[in-house]
Amino acid sequence: MSALLVRTRGFAGRNLYTMAIGVPILATLAFLAASAPGFLTLQNAVNLPGQIVPFVIVGVGQLFVVTAAGIDLSIGSVISLTTCVVASDLPWWISVPAALVAGTMVGLVNGVGVVFLRIHPLIMTLATSTIVQGLAYVIRAVPGGRTPTGLVELARGDIAGIPLALLWLAGVLLAAWLLLANSAFGLRLRAVGADAAAATLNGIAAAGTTITAYMLCSLCGVACGLYFAGIIASADPNIGMPYALDSLTVLALGGVSLAGGVANVPAAAVGGIMLGLINNAMNYLGIPAFAQGLVKGAILLLTVAVQRRATRGL
Template sequence: MKLTSVNQSLRRLQDPSLIIVILLLVIVVITGSVLSDRFGTMRNFMNVLEQAAGLGFASIGQALVVIVGGIDLSIGAVVTASTILMAAVVDLHPALMIPMIFGTLLFGTMIGFLNGYVTIRTGVHPLIVTLGTASILNGAVLIYTLQPTGSVPYWFEEFAYGRFWSVPVSGLVMLLCFVMVWVFLRYFETGRAFYAVGGSPDAAHLSGIQCNKITLIAYSASGFFAALAGAYFVSRTSVGDPRVGDPITLSSITPVILGGLILGGGKGNIFGVLLGVFLISLLSNLLNYMNVSTFIQWVIQGLIIIVAVSIYVHKGRKL
């Protein structure tokens, strides 16, 4: 009885990428606890959870787009534009803080929708479309301001730094988003269609799925989560920063890949992405404790991507 249940759970973990990520996580945590007495503390883990939220939000959006077979290179630009939009407007009218939270999320969703719309209408590769959007957004932002600008009311810091029973609010929101997206992808018809569209658009179309609608939802969601990441960064720094999103675009792809999603779509578990986010955040935290220079951390990040994707060896469509 017991053996069969173990067998079953093993079978559920058949996806090798998940096992590898969990293994790597365990290695990082054990190494960290041995090497530094501050790393293994609950306090540190909570800090990491708080810092991981921005990357986490961006990665959820990227993951959804990757599952339907696309890619979103405009995430960083949407993050930046959201921080500027929110901080600049609220700076002028502090009373608009709460409406602007929704306004910013709506803005992100609209940009995402636009990405999706152009992609399905023109048939142009999403790489090019989202690159174009990113260029336009960045240009607009940089014409508006070249340095960090605007402000938000003090209480908005609670979103990033606030604690709920010593658990960071931002981390909780991130975990909640992951759970909701997981439930959506697994138990909702629309969510399951994501995998169908990513796996084979033609087959999905033949089985009566409206591929265009699914693609639109995925890109809109990506924009939404990018704007949420933007709100998180505003809450951390209280300003809108015209450069804050630059590194996010590419770093949002790393956890997605580590989590076992395939560029090309149709496969992967969203919790893998969450584990990827934890792995990246804990690793960078550990390397900081070990006084490893940022430059070496870049090398390590690049090598992790290479090693991870070479181990997974996905046959199939490439992007």
């Protein structure tokens, strides 16, 4: 077990190749700050936390699965489904628990498919993503509905001028840090991600640990969906679609190894903040949504390309 612990104890997950990506990104941000009207205004600074929260939440969710050497492309569909369930005609004390149960079930199905049916994570989660997205359209084909007032206040409100979005941010990061850095589960998850066979030989329940990681990822998708439902005060079956790849981009930007075995919550937070800033700047520049997708895709390719990997793959 000691050799395995040596491989999984560290949280750095960074190297010079990955850290170097910050130079062109910061240069780009400086250019956008100079070019985008209002980017450096106080109003934008107030709005920024709310725009960064979704990126950090999905990044943390994906971190659980990536640590286990997996990937989850269904997190975006879980976000969309959550808004549709919460903004239905059901009372909040039914709709919110229903969204949590639905998200948990998606993660459970993903985990069981990957572990016991031995379906590749990309195929498994892409399939569930399509199914869940279709379910979101069944519940509400077009944006609409009404989010419970309390949830709207939790997402949009503030305490003494401090946006409650910061509490969402702090809550998710604290929970992830406690789970990954200060619990036996975090150690087991990193061991499974580093070498599942060796972890099993050392008495770790690799199957249960992996399934739990997928369930936690989906629950983060639910949290993000609840936040979005509060921000827009309605449902949107399309709102989560970009966030599957955004979650991977967040981790790549933060320098998290996508090969598994390393759980770096601060890096996920940094990656989420950086992608949030980039997204905010592009909005101020009036860059169309499809062009923003091109930029984010290029960032993902570049950041993954400069990571040092022993084998092919993520």
